Amino acid sequence: MRVLVLGGDGFCGWPTSLYLSDRGHDVTIVDNLSRRKIDIDLEVESLTPIRPIGERIRVWEEVSGREIGFMSLDLATEYDKLVAVLTELRPDAIVHFAEQRAAPYSMRTTSTKRYTVDNNVRATHNLLTALVETGIDAALAHLGTMGVYGYGWSGSAPIPEGYLTVKVPTPDGELEREILHPANPGSVYHMTKTLDQLMFAFYAKNDGLRITDLHQGIVWGTQTDQTSQDERLINRFDYDGDYGTVLNRFLMQAAIGHPLTVHGTGGQTRAFIHIRDTVRCIELAISNPPEAGDRPRVLNQITETHRVLDLAKMVGDVMGVEIAYLPNPRREAEENDLIVRNDQFLALGLQPTTLSEGLLGEGTEIAKHYAYRADPSKIIARSVWKAGMETADDLMTELPAQE
Ligand code: NAD
Numbered sequence: 001m002r003v004l005v006l007g008g009d010g011f012c013g014w015p016t017s018l019y020l021s022d023r024g025h026d027v028t029i030v031d032n033l034s035r036r037k038i039d040i041d042l043e044v045e046s047l048t049p050i051r052p053i054g055e056r057i058r059v060w061e062e063v064s065g066r067e068i069g070f071m072s073l074d075l076a077t078e079y080d081k082l083v084a085v086l087t088e089l090r091p092d093a094i095v096h097f098a099e100q101r102a103a104p105y106s107m108r109t110t111s112t113k114r115y116t117v118d119n120n121v122r123a124t125h126n127l128l129t130a131l132v133e134t135g136i137d138a139a140l141a142h143l144g145t146m147g148v149y150g151y152g153w154s155g156s157a158p159i160p161e162g163y164l165t166v167k168v169p170t171p172d173g174e175l176e177r178e179i180l181h182p183a184n185p186g187s188v189y190h191m192t193k194t195l196d197q198l199m200f201a202f203y204a205k206n207d208g209l210r211i212t213d214l215h216q217g218i219v220w221g222t223q224t225d226q227t228s229q230d231e232r233l234i235n236r237f238d239y240d241g242d243y244g245t246v247l248n249r250f251l252m253q254a255a256i257g258h259p260l261t262v263h264g265t266g267g268q269t270r271a272f273i274h275i276r277d278t279v280r281c282i283e284l285a286i287s288n289p290p291e292a293g294d295r296p297r298v299l300n301q302i303t304e305t306h307r308v309l310d311l312a313k314m315v316g317d318v319m320g321v322e323i324a325y326l327p328n329p330r331r332e333a334e335e336n337d338l339i340v341r342n343d344q345f346l347a348l349g350l351q352p353t354t355l356s357e358g359l360l361g362e363g364t365e366i367a368k369h370y371a372y373r374a375d376p377s378k379i380i381a382r383s384v385w386k387a388g389m390e391t392a393d394d395l396m397t398e399l400p401a402q403e
C-alpha cells in the first residue's frame, strides 16, 4: 500500500513508518517537526539522541534498502500544500499522528492551550476537507486517545469501543440507540481528540470518508525491531514533566536513582500499550478499514490496564528506588476503576505484548545507557491544571539533590 504517515517523525510515527516500510509498504512521512521545536522551547531533549529526519531516512535506506519519502508540511496552516501532496501521491492509506499530544503541555499556559486547539483541530479538519476536495478514497486511521471517555464516568462498567447502547424513553416506550460514548476530556489536549471524533462522524456520514479512530492508551517502551537496527534510527524517549508519560518516566527515574514521581495517591488506573504493539495495530487498522458510508470505526488500542501506584511499586522493587508521593498537578480523580474492551484488535490477530520484567529491563537498559543525557531539573511536572494548585516544587527540598 502507498501510505502517508502524518507526524511520522514523532514517538509513535517514526517506528510506525519503519515498521510499515519493512513490511513492504511505500511510506511517505509528512511532518512539520514542531515536536522538535517544542523541545527547544522547553530546553529539554529526548533522553535518546534522535537524529535529524533526513539522516534517519538515509540510515534506514542504508540498513534496509527501502526508501521513505519526507515532506515538511504544517497540516494546520499549509492547506494548499497538503492538497498538492495528496494529489501527487494518491495514498491508499493515511495514518494521522500529527497533533500536539501532551496533556500537561496543553495546560501549561493560555498560549499552549490555544496552540493545541488551533493545531490539532485545524490539522484534522484540513485533512478531512482535503480528502473530500481531492476525492481520494484513502483509508484514514487517526490516533485518538482513551482519555476521550474520561475516567470513572460509568463506574466499573467496561468501556466499549467508541459507541454506547442507550435506552431513550419515549411516550410509546423505550427506543434503543447506539451513540458515540459521551466525551469527558480531562485536559485541553484530550478535548481536541473529542472534537476530532465529531468531525470524523460528520465527514463519514456526509462524504463517505473511511475513517478509523484508534483510542490508544499510554504508549510505553522505546524500540522496535526496526529502530534497534542502528543507533541512528533510535526512537525518542520523553522523560520531562510535560511530554514524558508515566511508565517511561518511572523507568528513567529509576535508572538515575530519582524517587518515582507518583501524583497524589497513585490510585489513577490507566490503559497501556507497548510501542511494538502500536505499530502492529496501525497496520491491522489500515488493512481492515470500514466501508464508505459506514460510521467511523473505533478501536480501543490498548493491551492492559494498571494503577499508577502498582507500576511505581513494580519499578521501585526491581530497581531499588523510593516512591515520592507528590501533590497532583492535574485535576483528576484520586482513584478510578478501568476495564476496557479491546475485542476488535484481538479478533484482528493482535497478540498483546504485556508488561513483563523482560521488557521493563529493556526500557531500563536504554534509560541507564543514556542517563548521562538526562537533565534532572526537567523531571518534576510543573504544569498545573488550575492556577493556585499546590506544586511538587513545595516538596523539592525533601527529594534528594540530583547531580
Ligand atoms: P509526538 O509529539 O512524538 O509526534 C507527533 C508528531 O506530529 C511530531 O513529530 C510533530 O512534529 C508532528 N506534528 C504535530 N503537529 C503537526 C502539524 N500541524 N503538521 C505536521 N506535523 C505535525 O507524539 P506521539 O507520542 O508520537 O503521538 C502520536 C499521536 O498518537 C498523537 O496524536 C497522540 O495524541 C496519539 N497518542 C499518543 C500516545 C502516547 O502515549 N504517546 C497515547 C495515545 C495516543
Ligand code: USQ
Pocket (backbone or CB within 6 Å): 101, 102, 103, 104, 144, 145, 146, 147, 148, 216, 217, 218, 219, 243, 244, 245, 246, 247, 249, 261, 262, 263, 264, 266, 268, 270, 271, 308, 328, 330, 332, 381
Ligand atoms: N502520572 C504520575 N506521575 C508522573 C506522570 C504521570 O502519577 O510522573 C499520572 C498522571 O497524573 C495520570 C497518569 O499518570 O494520572 C497518566 O499520565 P501520563 O502523562 O502518562 O498520560 P496522559 O497525560 O494521559 O497522556 C498520555 C499521552 C497522550 C495520550 C494518553 C493516553 O501523552 O498523548 O493520549 O497518554 S490516555 O491516558 O489513555 O488517554
